[in-house]
Amino acid sequence: MLKNYFKIAWRNLRRNKLRTSIHVLGLSIGIAICFLIFNVVTHSYSFDQFHPDKERIFRINTLTDWGDGGGSFPNSGTPGPLAEVIQDEISGVEVKGKLYTMYSTLVALPTSDKVFGRSDKVTFADPGFFELFPREWLAGNPETALIQPESVVISANSLHKYFPGTDPSDVLGQELMFVDSDSIYAKVTGVIADYTENTDFIFHDFISYSTIRTPEQLDWYGLHDWSSVNSSSQLFVKLAKGVTPESVDEAFKPLVTKNMEAGDDGEYNTSFFAEPLAEMHFVPNYGSTSVSKVFLKGLSTIGLIILVLAALNFVNLETAQAISRSKEVGIRKTIGGTRLQLIIQFLAETFLIVIFSTVLALAMVEGIKILFTSYLPQDFRIDYFSVYNSLFYVGFPVLISMITGMYPALILSNYDPQRALKGDMIRNGKFSLGVFMRKNLTVIQLSASMAFIILVLVLNYQLKYVTSQPLGFDKEAVMYARLPFMSDPDKMIQLQDRYNQESIVQSASLSGSLVTSTSLWTSNAKIPVDTTEIEINIQVMNVDSAFVRVNGIPLLAGSDKITRSDEILINAQFVNEAGFESPEEAIGTEIRYSDKQVRIIGVVDDFHSRSLREKIRPLLFTYNPSYFQSVSVKLNSDQNLAASKERLEQIYLTVYPYEEASFSFLDTQIDQFYQEDEKIKNVLGFACALAIMISCLGLFGLSSFTIAQRTKEISIRKVLGATLQQILFLISKEYIILLGLSFLIAILPAYYFLNNWLNGFSTKVDMPYFIFVAAGLGVMAICLLIVGIHSYIASQTNPAKVLKSE
Structure with a gap:
């Protein structure tokens, strides 16, 4: 059957x-x-759904609440002292594990002078970490491998990279060098298998946490006091059965009261909360x-x-x-x-x-x-x-x-x-559910197509607008590269001098960050006003004396030759918020920043140091060569860009032979600001094309069938003298009504989404209603073209052939 x-x-x-x-x-x-x-x-x-007791494992996060509309800022890091007291102060914590993630760590094999380049997959870890997240051990004792300082556990991936062709047991006792703020010589005490499952724990080298033990090291890594919260310092816990994360969050409150004070004048408050392991993949973590x-x-x-x-x-x-x-x-x-x-x-x-x-x-x-x-x-x-x-x-x-x-x-x-x-x-004059459903389903299809078209066109319109706005600096022919972490200042100056000697280079600059980037360093500055002080929240950038010139930032007053740690430059927005009458008035004023007196020597014009989603902040330029992380090079005009890039990288390697030289154009950094928006636009564009295709397929099939049902009616009207235009209007009239209704329905969701999205930009277009109308007319034209073709074919049929059976 x-x-x-x-x-x-x-x-x-x-x-x-x-x-x-x-x-x-x-x-x-x-x-x-x-x-x-x-x-x-x-x-x-x-x-990370394969770990034992995964539902009881949590990462402790820090939440800073600035209040008064300042917003709340979660941080995946925790203060160093919290890990030392959490099991004593918080009941229900069964196991704790600590990580301190490192970035761009140089790895070398001192016995053979082999240098393996820089890695983002090196971390400090304590024994509790492997108790929380068990691994298969190929060599070594999991209970003792990370107890002693200067010990390291490596994965099978690192084993093949550092000691190719060597058995895991044979590398125990071998020494590796890791260069971060200082050189760490660590002996291999264990080898573990790599995860084959999907995981966010990307690390291959685990240095014992006890290696960080001197007051200087604790201070450098920000583990010395409760006020220092660094996203690199990660704390994981496994709760006892029956203990809820909500009860742990509540238990943190007296701990915060006991050890942490509110910020100056009580402007912010800090709290801790437990984040489930399952949520870790949906927030920024260790890699991409x-x-x-x-x-x-x-x-x-x-x-x-x-x-x-x-x-x-x-x-x-x-x-x-x-x-x-x-x-x-x-x-x-x-x-x-x-x-x-x-x-x-x-x-x-x-x-x-x-x-x-x-x-x-x-x-x-x-x-x-x-x-x-x-x-x-x-x-x-x-x-x-x-x-x-x-x-x-x-x-x-x-x-x-x-x-x-x-x-x-x-x-x-x-x-x-x-x-x-x-x-x-067909029941004339009576309600037909089939006809009713058919019309409404057509309206829904067309509404979705119109909404997608409106979304894509407005997103494209806004992105073109923001990328065409003046940024306040000259981005043309500027290339940049990252410097080695904590590089010797003398080497950085040597690299800068080498670039300035090149005929292809107009000027070179060293800085902590690029003129525009996703990084953000904020602080407070106190400006004297009569007998009191006003405090403003500021953005800070660490630059040298060539930074303003290389990036083409207009100088409004004073000098841009910042060469001392007690000298600063500020922007026009700083001048306004500090209450100065003019940029010239600000020159020479001493303010308090970072617990010391600094003097304003220059004022630059406002520029967009971040994306145009954000307003321009009061900005302070400081000078601290030890923390320069980027080199920017302004090329002379009419240069072969590919050849110039290759030459810059060659010079870089002469100063830093063990590093990877990679220069990029500043334009690429700016493009990254709107990368997510471009992705959204392209995904919506693809969905829009599919929606239109599906709707057109449906309309093609529907119109061909419904017009076929009206062939006799069309023939009779032709015999009675109806013109082609009258026939086309008669058939298209119903579809015009449906299209109009679809347009009205499409407007609401499209407007709601676009209004929320546009409000995320400080620089934005007014809602472009003309695009709404254009999208509606565009869909109408496509639909009427499909219907019109079928109507035209039907109207050209000989009435005698159609009506001969009547």
Whole structure:
């Protein structure tokens, strides 16, 4: 019996090739998008889910609340002393583990003078860390490996890199050198296997935490007091069974009161909270493995919308074509077919369509994945034979078949056999659920398409606007490179002098950060006013005397030759907030910054040191050569940029032979500000194209069918003298009304999303309502073109051929 259902279904699909093709193409697009997003989401939620007792493991975070609208700022780090007292002060903490992450650490093998370059996968760790996160030990004792200072546990990855071809047990006792603020000579005390599962713990080298033991080291790493909170200092705990994170958060309050004071004048407060291990992947962490939950939710929403459009397209076309199958239903019922049998028959057809669509969708997935590689998580792979995907193959087609096929099946199986055989299925003057649903489903499809178009066009309009705004500095022909962490100031000066001697270079500058970047250093400055002081929150940049000149920042007053730690430059916004009448008045004024008196020697014009999402802050330039981290080079005009880049990197390697030289243009740094927005725009653009394609497919099928039903009406009107224009207007009139209603519905969600997004920019366009109208007219033109072509073809048919049977 079941075989007959599918045999008949197959024949019906082959007989109606156009209808089948439209259904398969529309549904396959929706299923492909859903399958890819399903795998991205399951991949993201799989990180660190393999650890024992994972639901009881938490990372302790710090929350600073500035109050009075200043905002709350979570930090994944904690003060060093908290780790020492947490088990004594907080009940319910079963195990604690500490990490102190290091960045750009130079690794070398002192016995053979091998240098392996800089690594971001080196960290300090205590024995409790491996108790929380057990590993497979290839050599060494997990209970003692990280107890003694100057010990290091390496992963199998590091073993093959540092000691190729050596057995794990043979490297125990070997010495490695790690260069950070100082040189650490650590003996290998253990070798562990690398994780094969998805994890955010990217580290390969674990130096014993007890290595940080002198007061100078504790002060350098910011572990000396409760007021120092560094995101590098990470604290993990495993709670006892039955202990809730909420109770731990509450227990932190008296600990904070006991050991931490509010900021000056009580302007901020600090608290701690326990973050579940499962949430760590959705906040910035150790590498670039994290992903935003907001992005995942947005991606899922887009996938769901595309699938809903495809499903609506199916339902709409099936209900429109139901009348053409009325005689089939009438005959089946007359010869004894039951309604249940008819429902099963029509669901069998739907199921076959969904199966074909799923197969085509899987072929599409790889193409879409290649197209959006840069948008997908690193090392993202689709395991087509995983348990989750196997469930998808079985459950998803059944679910979609039921959702898309049940309503058309119910409509078709409910026909009265006598009226169906007569072909009398249209009740003039009476409400028709099929017509009502068909029109409303069409409106929903068109509304989604219009909303997507509006979103993409406005996002593009705003991004073009902000990238065309003057930034307040000269970004042309400026290249930069990172300096080694805590490099010798004399070497940095040597590198700068070498660049200034080159004919291709106009000038070179050393600084703590670029003229514009994502980094932000804030502090407070106190300005004398009569007998009192006013305090303002400021941004701080560490620069040399060439910084202003290299970056083309206009100087308003004084000098830009900052060469002493007690000299500063400020910007025009600082002048305004400090209450100076003019830039000239500020010159020579002494203010308090970082607990010392400093003198203003120059005032520069305002410039955008961060993205145009943010307002320009009061800015202070200070001079501290020990903490310079970047070198910026302004090239002379008309230079071969590729050759200049190569020459700059050659010079870099002569000064730092063990480093990696990599120069980039300042423009690329600016582009990164809006990288996420560009991704959103491109994803929405792709979704927009799919939505339009699906809607056009549906409209093509729907209009071809409905116009075919009105062929006799068109022929009669032609015989009675109707012109081509009158016929086209008559048929298009209904679609114009539907398009108008779709436009009104599309405006609301598009405006809501865009208003929130635009409010995130301090420099933004006014809401471009003309784009809303243009998008609506554009969709109307496409739809009327499709309808018009079908109407024109129908109007050109000879009336005698159509009416000869009447």
